[in-house]
Amino acid sequence: MEQFLNNKQLIYFLPLVAFAILAESLLYKWRYRKSYPWIESATSLGVGIGHQITGIINRLLIQGVMASFIWQYRIYTVPEAWWRYPALFLGLEFCYYWYHRASHEVFLMWATHSTHHSPNEMTLSAAYRLGWLPLLSFTWVFFFPLVLIGFSPIEVFTMLSINLMYQFWLHTKLIPRLGFLEGIINTPSAHRVHHASNPAYLDKNYGGILMIFDRIFGTYIAEDANTEIVYGLTHPNYSKNPVNVVFNVWKQLLKGIAQKKTLREKIRLIFSAPQ
Numbered sequence: 001m002e003q004f005l006n007n008k009q010l011i012y013f014l015p016l017v018a019f020a021i022l023a024e025s026l027l028y029k030w031r032y033r034k035s036y037p038w039i040e041s042a043t044s045l046g047v048g049i050g051h052q053i054t055g056i057i058n059r060l061l062i063q064g065v066m067a068s069f070i071w072q073y074r075i076y077t078v079p080e081a082w083w084r085y086p087a088l089f090l091g092l093e094f095c096y097y098w099y100h101r102a103s104h105e106v107f108l109m110w111a112t113h114s115t116h117h118s119p120n121e122m123t124l125s126a127a128y129r130l131g132w133l134p135l136l137s138f139t140w141v142f143f144f145p146l147v148l149i150g151f152s153p154i155e156v157f158t159m160l161s162i163n164l165m166y167q168f169w170l171h172t173k174l175i176p177r178l179g180f181l182e183g184i185i186n187t188p189s190a191h192r193v194h195h196a197s198n199p200a201y202l203d204k205n206y207g208g209i210l211m212i213f214d215r216i217f218g219t220y221i222a223e224d225a226n227t228e229i230v231y232g233l234t235h236p237n238y239s240k241n242p243v244n245v246v247f248n249v250w251k252q253l254l255k256g257i258a259q260k261k262t263l264r265e266k267i268r269l270i271f272s273a274p275q
């Protein structure tokens with residue numbers, strides 16, 4: 001999901017992020033005997049800053065206005081029982097799985113999510129290369145059922161923030177496979193597969209913290225040690241300009257819509273698989 005790390009959480013998170021990236025850069029140089037992709041990291045930083053700025057409006061409208069509106073019409077209120085947060089955790093993970101899967105399978109949603117998949121190398125900075133227009137991609141509708149069944153908007157979006165923060169450490173090549181945890185929780189190895197453009201790895205491993213819904217719905221695949229991963233989009237974007245990175249697929253979508261003759265064809269393109 002793209003927009004729910006708020007500024008207060010970031011203050012605690014940022015020094016850790018900076019330290020982790022510095023450590024990664026040193027290890028990367030030592031391990032791969034080549035220089036760390038600082039320019040690509042700087043592009044990601046630019047995208048990440050833009051994501052935070054646009055996130056103010058996204059949060060206000062999605063969490064503050066729309067989710068609060070739906071909360072008034074909830075069909076149930078989840079009681080303060082021991083199972084409340086475990087249920088929210090699992091429920092959010094389920095919604096996250098389908099949000100993420102749809103973001104890869106529906107052109108309109110891919111327009112925002114493709115930004116996250118644009119880095120051509122897997123480093124920690126990829127974690128905050130996130131799209132700016134989730135509002136227009138309707139990504140948020142996947143989380144509203146949780147509000148409708150009685151988890152408050154603030155709880156839902158805080159749990160989503162936790163899910164996103166967890167995913168930071170997944171974006172690196174330096175952490176190997178983690179034994180029995182593979183296939184149960186999301187690991188750097190599982191997420192490397194998710195960021196791969198190798199045909200065998202496309203559209204796999206959608207989970208946020210868990211891999212169990214990928215196992216249930218048939219999208220889990222383990223990393224093969226003998227396959228060299230190619231990171232990035234199937235039509236790679238080598239631009240260093242954050243604005244180009246963010247709007248590249250949006251431009252493709254709009255161009256495609258303009259080329260279609262009838263309204264029916266235009267709508268079909270918007271909901272079709274990305275091209």
Ligand SMILES: [Zn+2]
Nearest residue numbers: 100104113194
């Ligand atoms: Zn993805």
Ligand SMILES: [Zn+2]
Nearest residue numbers: 116127171191
């Ligand atoms: Zn990722």
